[in-house]
Amino acid sequence: QKEVEQDPGPLSVPEGAIVSLNCTYSNSAFQYFMWYRQYSRKGPELLMYTYSSGNKEDGRFTAQVDKSSKYISLFIRDSQPSDSATYLCAPSSNTGKLIFGQGTTLQVKP
Amino acid sequence: DGGITQSPKYLFRKEGQNVTLSCEQNLNHDAMYWYRQDPGQGLRLIYYSQIVNDFQKGDIAEGYSVSREKKESFPLTVTSAQKNPTAFYLCASKPGGGGNTGELFFGEGSRLTVL
Secondary structure, three states: OOOEEEOOOOEEEEOOOOEEEEEEEOOOOOOEEEEEEEOOOOOOEEEEEEEOOEEEEEOOEEEEEEOOOOEEEEEEOOOOHHHOEEEEEEEEOOOOOEOOOOOEEEEEEO | OOOEEEEOOEEEEOOOOOEEEEEEEOOOOOEEEEEEEEOOOEEEEEEEEEEOOEEEEOOOOOOEEEOOOEOOEOOEEEOOOOOOOOEEEEEEEEOOOOOOOOOOEEOOOEEEEEO
16 A cells, blocks of 8 residues: 555646545654645646644645545635646655655646 | 756666766755656655765665765766666755755756667
């Protein structure tokens, strides 16, 4: 079993839709949860960063962590064509080593 | 501007040849990393270095080698021993030591194709 599982998609939605991207993980030592966004042929960039359980909101993006079920979510409201990218979840423990999910490819159609 | 520069962006290699990918950062970060990205597999850690003149193997180090002679530079050599080297290679850095849980900063990647 992989430490982090993420549905690779692709996921295609119309502009303006609410998008839900999800990961599950198996290591209960994970305390830090990051979401990276990667545009085609580019390096990933940090989108959201949460610590432990709970929600964090940043503009149209909301990151949610449920440690009891080992479930990580990223919600995108009012999705835009510019949101089309691959989204990678990346939890880590106190060691600082990130474990990346496979990434979900999202396409937002105008 | 501060950042991470990877070169070359695209590289073609014949089987049996070694090739070195360059990674330079001017962010004054202590820790540097090399990842490999294949379709459907996410990012896998090849090597990392928390300080100059020291580095550790990651999860898939076989067939790769690195050096860390300067804080700014962390080149990766893909040797002929690497069985399936065609991939997208990403270099990253992080402030503080490797145990820091802060953000990883990535370069734009190098795409290696073995013919």
